[in-house]
Amino acid sequence: MKQICLVCQNVDCKSRGSEALMKELEKKVTDKGLADVEVRPYMCFGACQEGPNIVLYPEKSWYAGVKMEDVNDILDHLAGGPDVKRLDRIDPSLKELIYQLLDTGVF
Amino acid sequence: MEGILFPRGVVESREHLNNYRRRGGYQALPNIKNLSPQKIIAEVEAAGLRGRGGAGFPTGKKWLLTAQNEERPHYVVLNGGEDEPGSKKDRLLMENLPHLVIEGVILTSYAVGATNAYLYINQQYGAAIQSMTDALSEAKDAGYCGEHILGTDFSLEIFLTSAPPNYVAGEDTAALEVIEGKQPLPRQKPPFPATAGLFGKPTAVNNVETLANVPPIVANGHQWYRSFGTAESPGTMIFSLDEEVNRPGIYELPFGTPLRFLIEQCGGEVKNNKAIKAIQPGGPSSAFLLPDKIDLSLDHDSVRAAGSSIGCGVIHLVMEGTCMVEEALRIAEFFAAECCGQCPACRMETNVLATMLKKAQQGQGGQPLLEQFGKVISFNKGKGFCNLINMPAPPIESALSLFRSDFECHLANGRCPTH
Numbered sequence: 361m362k363q364i365c366l367v368c369q370n371v372d373c374k375s376r377g378s379e380a381l382m383k384e385l386e387k388k389v390t391d392k393g394l395a396d397v398e399v400r401p402y403m404c405f406g407a408c409q410e411g412p413n414i415v416l417y418p419e420k421s422w423y424a425g426v427k428m429e430d431v432n433d434i435l436d437h438l439a440g441g442p443d444v445k446r447l448d449r450i451d452p453s454l455k456e457l458i459y460q461l462l463d464t465g466v467f
Numbered sequence: 468m469e470g471i472l473f474p475r476g477v478v479e480s481r482e483h484l485n486n487y488r489r490r491g492g493y494q495a496l497p498n499i500k501n502l503s504p505q506k507i508i509a510e511v512e513a514a515g516l517r518g519r520g521g522a523g524f525p526t527g528k529k530w531l532l533t534a535q536n537e538e539r540p541h542y543v544v545l546n547g548g549e550d551e552p553g554s555k556k557d558r559l560l561m562e563n564l565p566h567l568v569i570e571g572v573i574l575t576s577y578a579v580g581a582t583n584a585y586l587y588i589n590q591q592y593g594a595a596i597q598s599m600t601d602a603l604s605e606a607k608d609a610g611y612c613g614e615h616i617l618g619t620d621f622s623l624e625i626f627l628t629s630a631p632p633n634y635v636a637g638e639d640t641a642a643l644e645v646i647e648g649k650q651p652l653p654r655q656k657p658p659f660p661a662t663a664g665l666f667g668k669p670t671a672v673n674n675v676e677t678l679a680n681v682p683p684i685v686a687n688g689h690q691w692y693r694s695f696g697t698a699e700s701p702g703t704m705i706f707s708l709d710e711e712v713n714r715p716g717i718y719e720l721p722f723g724t725p726l727r728f729l730i731e732q733c734g735g736e737v738k739n740n741k742a743i744k745a746i747q748p749g750g751p752s753s754a755f756l757l758p759d760k761i762d763l764s765l766d767h768d769s770v771r772a773a774g775s776s777i778g779c780g781v782i783h784l785v786m787e788g789t790c791m792v793e794e795a796l797r798i799a800e801f802f803a804a805e806c807c808g809q810c811p812a813c814r815m816e817t818n819v820l821a822t823m824l825k826k827a828q829q830g831q832g833g834q835p836l837l838e839q840f841g842k843v844i845s846f847n848k849g850k851g852f853c854n855l856i857n858m859p860a861p862p863i864e865s866a867l868s869l870f871r872s873d874f875e876c877h878l879a880n881g882r883c884p885t886h
Contacts, residue, residue, distance in 0.1 A: 372811040403822075404815030406846060457842050464832040464839060466822050 362396050363438060365389070366415045366467075369401040372408035377428070381412055384431050389438070397438050402467070405458050407450055417462050422455055423447035470719035471683050471695060471703045472564065472676070480563060481598055484605045487566040493609070495685045496570075497617050499577060507578040507685060508534060514689035515701040516681070519556075520546060520637075520674030521750070521779045522854075523767050529671060532661035533579040536669035543576045543584040544646065544665060544672040548630035548637030550589060551750050552801065553781040556705040556717050557675035561588065561595035564679065565602030569625070571678030573612055574685055576623050579671045583624050587642045590629035600627060634805035638853045639672040640664075641807075652809050653853035674779075676705055696722035700766035704780050708734045711741075711784040722766040729765065729782065737784065745785040745869070749778025751798050752858035754865035755785070775861065790883035791870035795863050796824040802859045812850035819843055820859050827874055830881025837874060840867060 367373075367382040386399045405413045410424040414434065421443055423434060433444045474490065487493070495502060512527030533541055545568065549557040561568055576584045586603075588596050603625055607613050614622045628646045630636050636651035643665050645651050664670025680702060684692050693701045700722035707717050712734030720729060726748070730737065737743060743758040748765070754775040756763070763773055770777045785794055803817040820843060826832045844860045851857075867874060876884035 370811045370814050371808060403818045404811055406812065406815050408811040454846075457839075457846060460835065461819065461823075461839055461843070464823075464836040465826055466819060466832070466836070466839070 361418065362398065363419055364417045365397055365399045365434075365438065366402035366405075366417060366462075367399065368403075368405050368411060368413040370404035370408065370411075373404075373411035373413055376412045378412035378426075381414070381426060381428065381431065384428065385414075385434070388431060388435050392435060392439060394435075394438055400467070405454075407454055410450060413450075415458065415462070417459075420455075420459050420462075421448070422450045422458075424450050471692070472560065472567065472679050472705070473719050482564050482566060484566055484602070484609065487564075487570075491686055492566055492682065493570055493606075493611055495574060495682070496611055499616070499621060500619055502685075504534060504578045504580060507574060510689050511578070511681065511684055514684045514692040515699075516677065516684060516692075517700065517767065518674055519676035519680075519704065519779060521551070521752075523777070526673065526677055529661055529673070530575065530579050532659075533581075533664075533669045533671040536662060538663075538669050539580075540583065540668055541579050541581040542665040542668060542670040543572060543579060543581040544639075544642055544660075544670055545572050545584065545586045545588075545675060545678055546637065546639060546642055546672055547586065547588040547592070547595070547675045548642055549592075549675070550630075550632060550634045550637050551779055551781060553707055553709050553750065553783060554779055556707060556780065558589070558592045558595050559717055560675050560679050560705075561592065562598045565598045566606065567679050567682055568599070568675055569602055569606050570611070571681040572625060573606075573616075573623060574681050575671060575673065575678055577621055579669075581671070582622055583626070585646050585665070586625060586627045587630050587646060588627065589632055589637075591632045596627065596629065603627070634801075635807045635853065635855060638855075640853070642672060643670065652807050653851075653855075655852045676779075697764070697766045697768075699768045704765070704777070706733075706765065706780040706782055708782055709784075711737060711786060713738055720765065723764050723769075725761075726763045726765055726782070727761045730761070730784070737786070742787040743784050744787045744789055745791065745794070745866075747775070747783040747785065747862065749776045750781040750783070751801055752776075752861060753778050754861035755791070755794075755869055756865075757869055774865065788885050790877075790885045791866045791873040792824065792828050792877045793883065795866040796821070796828055798862045799824045799859050802855065806855060810851040810853075810856065812847045813856040816843060816847035816856055817859060820863060824863070827877055830877055830879070833878055836878070837867065837871075840864065 412426045414423045516526040517523045638653045640654035641651040660670040696702045714735040718733040745755040799821040803821040806817040
């Protein structure tokens with residue numbers, strides 16, 4: 361199934377480097393030939409203080425406080441490897457709100 | 468009908484200094500030494516004057532906080548940044564009654580102990596800027612502002628700053644930023660301007676219509692003022708009607724006037740005798756009401772009790788045959804476009820709500836989408852520096868609850884119930 365890797369591009373995440381993260385993810389997804397993965401900007405997940413935030417959908421994994429050195433682990437996950445547990449620290453109620461929005465097609 | 472601001476209840480033409488003086492203008496200034504600042508504040512408080520910019524905050528209370536602050540200097544800012552869709556009351560006041568507005572600024576400055584005041588006027592209002600500039604120069608020549616006004620110890624310099632033409636630029640603290648030479652971005656509050664405003668000093672920021680009410684209160688006293696309006700909303704308010712009625716325009720009416728009077732007597736009834744589907748009584752951020760509220764009393768408390776707000780008096784009528792999904796979407800897109808972008812939560816909320824309504828309009832998302840609106844709104848409530856983050860909620864939530872069938876029709880058929 362196609363995975364969408366949503367990278368928050370709201371002001372707060374941007375100020376923490378999410379633009380460069382998105383570019384790096386796009387580049388490495390192409391380099392690795394992950395044809396089923398699409399990297400896309402997202403307007404905001406509402407967890408600014410934990411940013412930069414990345415959500416994998418429809419799988420529903422949420423990675424917070426992502427740094428450049430985390431990108432390879434996220435790519436491994438996207439390629440079928442284990443999830444990156446150290447970056448999973450978002451409150452479940454916020455996750456539910458955002459996942460429900462994504463489920464209703466709000467991109 | 469006799470008004471407080473417009474002598475005959477309607478705007479006529481630009482009033483020159485002599486005409487304004489002839490009808491009692493600038494009469495308080497020659498005797499200003501017999502009138503203490505405390506007395507003016509007490510009179511305005513007793514009159515129950517509330518801000519006309521939208522929030523309805525008691526003006527006297529705002530002034531007292533500024534006046535009592537020991538930091539110096541104090542400033543006054545006349546907020547004429549008006550950019551609310553459908554509102555042109557402040558523009559017309561500045562264009563036609565510039566001396567009334569300027570006298571309001573002078574008396575306010577005296578009351579709060581300010582020696583500098585700024586007229587902050589929407590840069591698109593060329594005629595208003597010209598009229599205020601001319602009137603300021605006339606007032607200076609007559610000795611009503613400048614050094615030692617009419618030989619007293621009271622001195623006041625008045626400056627004019629043009630306001631960027633966007634919605635957020637009319638927010639009080641965004642106005643202060645612009646006057647300081649910065650971008651129109653609201654500040655985090657507290658501190659409020661009364662404590663730390665312009666250049667960090669105590670500042671009274673008041674709407675144009677609010678300050679236009681000050682000279683009549685000072686001249687005639689609070690009891691006279693309270694002979695207009697209701698106990699909780701004394702005085703008059705300028706209401707704006709747009710193109711849905713035969714005589715669109717602005718009308719000054721006492722608070723407590725029934726909405727029906729405004730629409731039928733002032734506006735000359737709805738065009739083509741169309742039926743009203745919804746009423747939005749206080750601009751784009753106010754909740755929709757059903758047409759059975761047509762006899763609603765136009766005052767702060769009654770409109771709030773009915774579930775909406777009076778805002779700055781812009782009355783929008785939605786005609787039968789209009790789709791409420793489209794109406795809600797139009798409003799959501801307005802706030803998304805006007806969000807200044809500095810608060811992440813506001814950017815998220817305004818953009819997500821507009822996207823959600825777009826989905827609903829296109830018939831996507833189904834019932835679960837409708838359940839998400841309340842969650843997104845409550846998650847973001849109060850998380851911005853200014854009130855814009857809270858503004859899309861009342862119109863969207865009221866549209867959803869009062870006109871749910873319009874939304875369900877879109878979700879079921881992907882089109883308007885009205886097409």
